[in-house]
Amino acid sequence: KNEVEQSPQNLTAQEGEFITINCSYSVGISALHWLQQHPGGGIVSLFMLSSGKKKHGRLIATINIQEKHSSLHITASHPRDSAVYICAAQKTSYDKVIFGPGTSLSVIP
């Protein structure tokens, strides 16, 4: 069983739509990371969460530690948001991160 799962695997949205990507994990963690990867490109860290909710621009990330679940929301989606969004769990603050499989998002104009 994978320690970090994501849904959906693929997502196509119309520009302007509200998007939610879900992540569930089975391990105890100190932090949950949301990352963005563009095709053929590097990995950019969007959020690091240990509790509650964080917001940056049109992106919102939430985490429920008891339920071992996190969500990434994108408001007013734009074609430039098209990328793979990856959830990754970190057991301690210096431990490796365990990557989820990623959610491929395509936002159509």
Add this chain to the structure above:
Amino acid sequence: EPEVTQTPSHQVTQMGQEVILRCVPISNHLYFYWYRQILGQKVEFLVSFYNNEISEKSEIFDDQFSVERPDGSNFTLKIRSTKLEDSAMYFCASSQTGGGLFFGEGSRLTVL
């Protein structure tokens, strides 16, 4: 903004050749990592490094792989005798205790 830099961005090599991938982590970070991503697959952990030694390694990180921090700034991943299945994107990352995780742009390795 500080960043992790990796070189080369793309390397093509013949099977059996040695490859060294280089990373310059963020200067005050203490924890360093290598990950790899085979095309179309998820990112996999290879090795973590702290206090000049390996703190954890995965099953992938066999005797063909080694890491080194030769001069206090560079962090290198060496593959001694490359195989076709080593073709992947290799990512370096660094972090501080309790801080965020910063990734480099990746080094694409193609083994022919």
